[in-house]
Amino acid sequence: MEYYQIPQTNLSVSKISLGCMRIANKTIDEVDALVTACLEYGINFFDHADIYGKGQSEQLFGEVLKRHPEYRNKMIIQTKCGIVSGCRYDFSKEHIIQSVNESLNRLHVDSIDILLLHRPDALCDPMEVGQAFKELYEAGKVRYFGVSNHTPYQIKLLQKYCPYPIIINQLQLSIVHSNIIDAGIHMNMKEPLAFDTDMGILDYCRYNDIMIQAWSPLQASWTEGSFIDHPNYEPLNQLLNQLACEYKVSKTAIAIAWILRHPAHIQPIVGTTSIAHLKECIDAIKVHLTSQQWYDLYKASGKTLP
Template structure:
C-alpha cells in the first residue's frame, strides 16, 4: 500500500482509508475480521463519527464496535490512525430520531470527543473533523474547544467535513491549529469538483457556482480531500460497480481491470488516486473481499487516457 502525508500534519498514512460508519451492523467477530483484513491489505487509517450508530440506534455505536475490533484484531494503537467527526446534534429514539441541528459550542465538542474516546478505547484520536457546518458557530467557541483538546493530548490534528473554501477560511482565521483535511463526497459517479473545472465557461457549466473552487483551493492549501461514498452512484440504484443500470461505466471498468490485472473495484479506487490532488478514498464497505479488491487499487497507476475514458464512461462530457 502506498502512503501519503495527510495535509501537512506529518501523518504518513495509507493512501486508502476505511470508514466504519456501518460497523455497528456487524457482530464482534466479523468487525474484528473486517479490521484485520483492512490492515493486512495495507490500510492503517480508520474514520468514524460520534453519530454513527444507525443500525443499533445509538450514538457512538459504530465507534464502540470499532474500538473493540481493533483490539480484538491485535493491532498496535501506535501503528494505526483513528479519526472521528463531531458537531452534529443528533438524537436517537424509537422512530430512529434525527438531526436537531449543528452545535459547534465548546461544551458540545469537548463532551462529544470524550464520549468518542471512551467508545474507541483510546486516550487520543489522530484527527477530528467538524462534521458539516454549524452556521451559528462562534469562532471563540471552536477555538476554545480545539485548544482544550489539543493541550490535553486528546486530539493531534484537526480538519473539516463537507465545507467550502470560505467556510474553511473563516474557521481558520480564528484557530491556532491548521485545518489539514476536508472530507467531501467524490468518486466516478460524483464528480462535481472536476466538472466545475472542466466545464468552466461552457454552456453546460452546471457546477461551477456550487463547488466554490474547492478542488484547486485544497491543492493550494495542501489540505487532503478524503473522498466519502466513492462507490455510490448518487441515484436510487446505489453502488455503481457491477450495477446493470450503468452498463457503459461497468464495461470500461471491466476492460481496464483486465488491462491492469485488477478488478473493477480496484480500478475505481485507482481512478481517484490518479488525480494529483492526493485524494484519499474513504472506503465504506464492510465486506472483506471487497476491501481487499479496493485496497489493491492503490498499487495501480492509470494511464492518462484510461483516466479520461472512465470519466466519459461515467456520463461526463469533455467539450
C-alpha cells in the same frame, strides 16, 4: 500498500483507508476480522464519526481495541463531530468537547489523532470552535484538526480563529459523483456541470496543503447505491470491465484507481465491510491509469467534456 504524508503533519497514512460508517450492524468478530485484515494489508487509517450507528461503530471498534491493545500504535484514528442527527448541526464548544469525550470512551483510546467537523453549522462561531480545539489539544485529547464538506471560505474563517492548521477536508467523490472536479473542467460554460456547488474547493485545498479525503468512493447516490454493476451505469461498467481485464484487477479497483490517479493525492475512504471487497479496493494501488483512460471513465459515467 503505499502511503501519503499528510501535509503540515508527521502522519504517514495509507493511500486506502477504511471508513467505519457501515460496521455498526456487524458482530464484534466480524469487525475484529475486518480491522485485522486492514492492518495486515497495511491500512493504518480508520475513519469514524460520533453518529455512525448512533455511536455503535465507535463502540464496536473500541471493543476490538480492548481485545487487541497492541493495534492502537499501528493506527491513525479519525473521528467527526458536529451533526446532531435529524435535529441540527452544532459547532458549539460544549457540544464539540462533549462529543470528543464520548468518542474517546467508546473508542477506548486516550486520544484521537484527527478530529473533523462533519458538516457546516450555519450558526458556527469560529472563535468558539478555536477555543474548543485549543482545550482539546492542550488536554492531549486530539492531535490534529480538519473538516468535512466545507467550502473554501468556511475553512478560511475557521482558520482565522483556530490556532492549529486545518489539515483535511473530507468530500464526497467518485467517478459518478465528481462535483469537485466537474466545475473546473466546465468552467465558463453554460451547461449544468459548470455550476460550482463547491466553490473551487479542490484547488483551494491543493493550494493550501489541505489533504482531500474521498467519501463514498463507489457510490452513485444515496438512492442508487454503488454504481458497480448498477443498470443505470452500463457504459461505465463496460469500460470498468475492459480496464479491469487489461490491468488484471476488479472493476472496483479501477474505480478507486480513478480517484488515486488525480494528482491532488486524494485518500479514498472505502466503506466496505467485506474482506474480499477490501482486497479489491487495495488492488487499486497497482493501477496507474493513463490520462486518456481517466477521461474516458469520466465520460463513460455520463458526463461530457466542453
